[in-house]
Amino acid sequence: MTLDSDKVLLEVRxxxxxxxTSSGLxxxxxxxxxxxxxxxxxxxxxxxGCGKTMAALSVMRLLPEPYGKIVGGSIYxxxxxxxxxxxxxxxxxxxxxxxxxxxxxxxxxxxxxxxxEQIVEAIVSHQQVDKNEARQRAIxxxxxxxxxxxxxxxxQYPFRISGGMRQRxxxxxxxxxxxxxxxxxxxxxxxxxxxxxxxxxxxSDIRRKRGISVLLIxxxxxxxxxxxxxxxxxxxxxxxxxxxxxxxxTNPSHPYTELLLKSVPKLDSPKDKLATIEGEVPxxxxxxxxxxxxxxxxxxxxxCRAVEPDLVKVGIDHxxxxxxxxxxxxxxxx
Amino acid sequence: MExxxxxxxxxxxxxxxxxxxxxxxxxxxxxxGLIYVIALVIVAILxxxxxxxxxxxxxxxxxxxxxxxPHILGLDEFGRDVLSRLIHGATISMQVGLEVVLLSLLxxxxxxxxxGYYGGWADMVCMRVADIFLAFPSLxxxxxxxxxxxxxxxxxxxxxxxxxxPYYARVIRSQTITLKKMDFITAARAMGASGRRILRxxxxxxxxxxxxxxxxxxxxxxxxxxxGLSFLGLGVNPPTPSxxxxxxxxxxxxxxAPHMVISSGLIITITVLAFNLLGDGLRDALxxxxxx
Amino acid sequence: xxxxxxxxxxxVIPVFLGVSAIVFIIMLNTPGDPVLVRIGLDxxxxxxKIEAARRELGLDQPxxxxxxxxxxxxxxxxxxxxxxxxxxxxxxxxEAFPRTLILAVTSxxxxxxIGIPAGIISAKKQYSVFDNITSVGSLLAASMPNFWLxxxxxxxxxxxxxxTPISGYGxxxxxxxxxxxxxxxxxGTVTRFTRSSMLEVIRQDFVRTAxxxxxxxxxxxxxxxxxxxxxxxxxxxxxxxxxxxxxAFFVEAIFAYPGVGRLAxxxxxxxxxxxxxxxxxxxxxxxxLINLLIDIIYAYIDPRVQYE
Numbered sequence: 001m002t003l004d005s006d007k008v009l010l011e012v013r014x015x016x017x018x019x020x021t022s023s024g025l026x027x028x029x030x031x032x033x034x035x036x037x038x039x040x041x042x043x044x045x046x047x048x049g050c051g052k053t054m055a056a057l058s059v060m061r062l063l064p065e066p067y068g069k070i071v072g073g074s075i076y077x078x079x080x081x082x083x084x085x086x087x088x089x090x091x092x093x094x095x096x097x098x099x100x101x102x103x104x105x106x107x108x109x110x111x112x113x114x115x116x117e118q119i120v121e122a123i124v125s126h127q128q129v130d131k132n133e134a135r136q137r138a139i140x141x142x143x144x145x146x147x148x149x150x151x152x153x154x155x156q157y158p159f160r161i162s163g164g165m166r167q168r169x170x171x172x173x174x175x176x177x178x179x180x181x182x183x184x185x186x187x188x189x190x191x192x193x194x195x196x197x198x199x200x201x202x203x204s205d206i207r208r209k210r211g212i213s214v215l216l217i218x219x220x221x222x223x224x225x226x227x228x229x230x231x232x233x234x235x236x237x238x239x240x241x242x243x244x245x246x247x248x249x250t251n252p253s254h255p256y257t258e259l260l261l262k263s264v265p266k267l268d269s270p271k272d273k274l275a276t277i278e279g280e281v282p283x284x285x286x287x288x289x290x291x292x293x294x295x296x297x298x299x300x301x302x303x304c305r306a307v308e309p310d311l312v313k314v315g316i317d318h319x320x321x322x323x324x325x326x327x328x329x330x331x332x333x334x
Numbered sequence: 335m336e337x338x339x340x341x342x343x344x345x346x347x348x349x350x351x352x353x354x355x356x357x358x359x360x361x362x363x364x365x366x367g368l369i370y371v372i373a374l375v376i377v378a379i380l381x382x383x384x385x386x387x388x389x390x391x392x393x394x395x396x397x398x399x400x401x402x403x404p405h406i407l408g409l410d411e412f413g414r415d416v417l418s419r420l421i422h423g424a425t426i427s428m429q430v431g432l433e434v435v436l437l438s439l440l441x442x443x444x445x446x447x448x449x450g451y452y453g454g455w456a457d458m459v460c461m462r463v464a465d466i467f468l469a470f471p472s473l474x475x476x477x478x479x480x481x482x483x484x485x486x487x488x489x490x491x492x493x494x495x496x497x498x499x500p501y502y503a504r505v506i507r508s509q510t511i512t513l514k515k516m517d518f519i520t521a522a523r524a525m526g527a528s529g530r531r532i533l534r535x536x537x538x539x540x541x542x543x544x545x546x547x548x549x550x551x552x553x554x555x556x557x558x559x560x561x562g563l564s565f566l567g568l569g570v571n572p573p574t575p576s577x578x579x580x581x582x583x584x585x586x587x588x589x590x591a592p593h594m595v596i597s598s599g600l601i602i603t604i605t606v607l608a609f610n611l612l613g614d615g616l617r618d619a620l621x622x623x624x625x626x
Numbered sequence: 627x628x629x630x631x632x633x634x635x636x637x638v639i640p641v642f643l644g645v646s647a648i649v650f651i652i653m654l655n656t657p658g659d660p661v662l663v664r665i666g667l668d669x670x671x672x673x674x675k676i677e678a679a680r681r682e683l684g685l686d687q688p689x690x691x692x693x694x695x696x697x698x699x700x701x702x703x704x705x706x707x708x709x710x711x712x713x714x715x716x717x718x719x720x721e722a723f724p725r726t727l728i729l730a731v732t733s734x735x736x737x738x739x740i741g742i743p744a745g746i747i748s749a750k751k752q753y754s755v756f757d758n759i760t761s762v763g764s765l766l767a768a769s770m771p772n773f774w775l776x777x778x779x780x781x782x783x784x785x786x787x788x789x790t791p792i793s794g795y796g797x798x799x800x801x802x803x804x805x806x807x808x809x810x811x812x813x814g815t816v817t818r819f820t821r822s823s824m825l826e827v828i829r830q831d832f833v834r835t836a837x838x839x840x841x842x843x844x845x846x847x848x849x850x851x852x853x854x855x856x857x858x859x860x861x862x863x864x865x866x867x868x869x870x871x872x873x874a875f876f877v878e879a880i881f882a883y884p885g886v887g888r889l890a891x892x893x894x895x896x897x898x899x900x901x902x903x904x905x906x907x908x909x910x911x912x913x914x915l916i917n918l919l920i921d922i923i924y925a926y927i928d929p930r931v932q933y934e
Contacts, residue, residue, distance in 0.1 A: 095840035107831040112928050122839045157929050466644030470910045471868030478906040481894045482655050565773050599774030606769035
């Protein structure tokens, strides 16, 4: 699946990231491939614990040392394989070409450093700018993420401002050096519903006004529907479906995706029970044989227990990892 | 509900003990601490039996003799066997340590639990008093007290208890406050249990575990404090073989007989180290979150 | 910030009162005639003078009045007179205290200069050989009686190697061994706390953010991690300062270093109770003030504290 390098910004190929824990080796990311094209917003979706955050951290090479390691695959960005770069080269990319924002802005910001200083720091470490200009830029950045009184906020400590504002600050920091790719790991999960929409607006704006591509990591399909151009669905360390957003919602081709869609409550659906997905997220240490989803899959058959499915094409730019879609396994399914 | 509370406590303490021991065994240093402490307790209890010589028996013509057979650690300034005195010193140290810790714990538990549970002005008064005692550097206050009331084992224990109880009271108090808000307490109260009963059967048993760490480390500090006081002549009275006194007399003869000073100080160091290692091990075992 | 300082200062006053009350109560129990304690052992004093002194000192009055008089004298800087020399105790202490302060400061500096780097390295290279050795070493240092360490140091460096003076005061060389003896335990504690604090802080999200910004390793370690890790370290140094002051009693006595500690120990042996009382008071009140200073430093490092 080699893609046109002119349009592709980030290409992750067969990434394997394993984590050593006291209970065993966790295969958080087990042969995962996804890509982000220029000017796109791509969603990486899955339940908590499916490995999506680890995939994001792998791109940034920010895995928890020394337990987390990229053990295989490549990450192509801007013509380079990030997995082969030295720490110094990677540092030049972090915060300047690729930025990341995290889920909890309260813990993600240094509690005893003023906000302005945290933004200035990002600017000054990558660009030859004097302090005063950096400070002015910081205030402008705050303005651009929807914080009008930038000067006042820049002089505050993180605990003094609201959660929504903190997340905007994080975005401002991420934008400090004009990156081409922004990774957003569950950016709205910790925020009030009313604030969530505002932050999503900011992110959407970023793509629109600056042409920055976004890799959005989330478990919330609602966000995906709203923001993303394409979606990759992850389960138990593997990509189980990938498609343009509309195709994913109108023609879900993996049972997991189907169930995810069913469990999103819709305003106009009858007020009966919410569909839930039976079972628990699988143990990434003892990965089930065969299809990783078969234990929770309502359609599982004998073959699913034995064979691990490949990604199979089901439409334009649309692939699914399910034996039902694989013509080689012609069995009566539904 | 009352029964449930007791059962909860008993169940957790039974399996917890096993988990704690397992965790301790995993750390070499903590295991050393545990074995040493147990050995020390045995030595302290059996001192009169296992001590090779009478710690008070003098042999003046041979005073200050360096280590040799049969006096493995040599003789002191009165010709007394150093090893025997160290062994009996263990009894003194353990005795003082245990008494200080248990009494401070007792007072601390009572004050802390009442303070934390009832709150109000009883809490305010108790904590103000505790704060005032904590405002002193502990040993300085102990020295001040001992200077005035005179040296004796009883006085040593007394002054060290006066100085230590606030630490236990504070910890028990914050534990009590946390426990007070828990559901099983509310349930017990709903069943009409009186404050005193709740304190006795529910709160105190559940508040103890973190205090165990404090108590273990406290043994180390108490032993160190007694040694210091005795060194200054403010602790136990000679000729009682306190390790601190032995360091003091060792000092007088430091050039002629360095074995005195070295052996007595070394045993204090290793003993305190053992309690600290054990305390650390317990901390790791009881609160895995803190484990590094 | 100023508001916070004023608030903390206000809280110190009841503590002062409590401390002085306890010292007063202790001193009530000194053996011997308090009048003689107060006016000194002058054999030529007539019985009428003693009676007059008794009345003047208010020793026939109820205890709480005696306490207020004691407090009043205290506030004016009157700590009574040295029983042996008759000089005001305050004078003796004013002479001796700065020397103890010098020793205390050098000890703390030693502890910080050794402890913080050792703790940082241990944290960054967790489980390495360095880490293991440092862990045991720091605990060992914290378990050693300082009076014993002092004696061992003298035996080794002053007697056997003849590198340092056995005792005394005056030149920086005189400070070397006492500083080591006094500061070793604190160095051990600072090392352990720095290590555990750094380990905890390094795991926190904002350190990951700092790395994600592409900042240099040194900036992440010092400007972000260490500064946050310092918060509990500063607290523990404040708490341990009390042990340091107490330790000074022992170390000064052994090195014949003329500070408050030595003054107090000699006074104890000579049953010079007014001096003992004065020393305990001064040392304790300094401890209270140091803790106040620590609280202020803490609030400076961690601005969240002011808003509690």
